[in-house]
Amino acid sequence: MAPPDISVEDLTYTFPDYSTGVKNISLNVPPRSRTLLIGANGAGKTTLLRLLAGKRLAPSGSIKVSGVDPFKDSLEGVTYLGLEWVLNPIVRNDIGVNELLRSVGGDAYPDRRDELINVLDIDVEWRMHAVSDGERRRVQLAMGLIRPWTVLLLDEITVDLDVLSRSEFLGWLAHETEIRECTIVYATHILDNLAGWPTHLVHMHLGTIKEWGPAEKFLGENKGTSTGNSQLGELVLGWLKADLKQRGPRNHSKLGTEGMSYLVGGFGGYGDESSEKK
Numbered sequence: 001m002a003p004p005d006i007s008v009e010d011l012t013y014t015f016p017d018y019s020t021g022v023k024n025i026s027l028n029v030p031p032r033s034r035t036l037l038i039g040a041n042g043a044g045k046t047t048l049l050r051l052l053a054g055k056r057l058a059p060s061g062s063i064k065v066s067g068v069d070p071f072k073d074s075l076e077g078v079t080y081l082g083l084e085w086v087l088n089p090i091v092r093n094d095i096g097v098n099e100l101l102r103s104v105g106g107d108a109y110p111d112r113r114d115e116l117i118n119v120l121d122i123d124v125e126w127r128m129h130a131v132s133d134g135e136r137r138r139v140q141l142a143m144g145l146i147r148p149w150t151v152l153l154l155d156e157i158t159v160d161l162d163v164l165s166r167s168e169f170l171g172w173l174a175h176e177t178e179i180r181e182c183t184i185v186y187a188t189h190i191l192d193n194l195a196g197w198p199t200h201l202v203h204m205h206l207g208t209i210k211e212w213g214p215a216e217k218f219l220g221e222n223k224g225t226s227t228g229n230s231q232l233g234e235l236v237l238g239w240l241k242a243d244l245k246q247r248g249p250r251n252h253s254k255l256g257t258e259g260m261s262y263l264v265g266g267f268g269g270y271g272d273e274s275s276e277k278k
């Protein structure tokens with residue numbers, strides 16, 4: 001089987017209403033890497049992930065996932081978990097966890113099923129109409145990940161998880177790339193507990209890739225006294241501030257520009273000493 005890499009060559013995608021989704025994107029995601037897609041709202045992360053998943057038609061030859069065109073050829077081993085998957089109404093029915101996991105092939109992969117139940121701290125006695133949002137999300141994650149994917153495309157799907165569950169889950173994903181030939185691309189705004197997780201970073205802005213490469217290229221080995229977590233947060237906050245400045249204010253004719261200064265100036269946040277993990 002071809003190694004689970006992704007190559008994108010001068011990819012441009014325009015929506016049917018002629019607005020630009022992504023523009024002149026080139027990118028190589030190596031096998032066994034864990035790539036974070038970083039960018040402000042509207043930067044093009046979901047559009048790129050959907051193109052990689054073959055859910056939108058990219059110009060012929062511009063994308064290869066494990067050596068094949070994701071739209072034309074069947075994508076064996078590629079799992080895409082995004083909003084439409086999250087909104088699937090079946091997980092709100094009066095149905096049990098075991099039935100749900102069985103419906104997605106859980107019995108064919110009993111070891112992975114049990115591992116995911118354990119990592120995601122799922123109670124198999126739950127009825128899905130009577131669980132919390134985060135509990136429901138954990139079951140959904142188990143459902144989506146039971147089949148052993150080789151390329152996993154994640155569009156922020158951990159928002160409802162509590163800090164510990166998310167940390168355990170991210171650890172499990174990293175472990176997967178260490179023990180078998182698989183690759184992960186993850187678009188997220190939540191940078192907590194991600195120190196050391198990404199092997200590669202991709203910075204998107206207005207449908208383009210501004211920069212990408214191995215995480216250490218951006219984070220350095222040991223910068224000042226920052227912990228890994230705040231280092232990633234500071235880096236991303238810096239990127240997004242610069243992007244906003246470059247883009248300029250919206251609707252300036254209606255609002256004036258003075259109201260934007262607090263946005264590019266910032267409140268401190270990740271850059272603030274006090275926000276660092278001690």
Ligand SMILES: Nc1ncnc2c1ncn2[C@@H]1O[C@H](COP(=O)(O)OP(=O)(O)OP(=O)(O)O)[C@@H](O)[C@H]1O
Nearest residue numbers: 015017019020021040041042043044045046047048
């Ligand atoms: N169906 C669509 N038709 C037209 N334009 C769209 C469509 N979907 C997205 N866009 C536009 O494409 C751009 C990129 O959107 P996309 O959803 O990829 O951003 P994103 O980086 O995933 O943002 P977020 O962080 O908010 O999820 C946005 O400007 C958006 O308005």
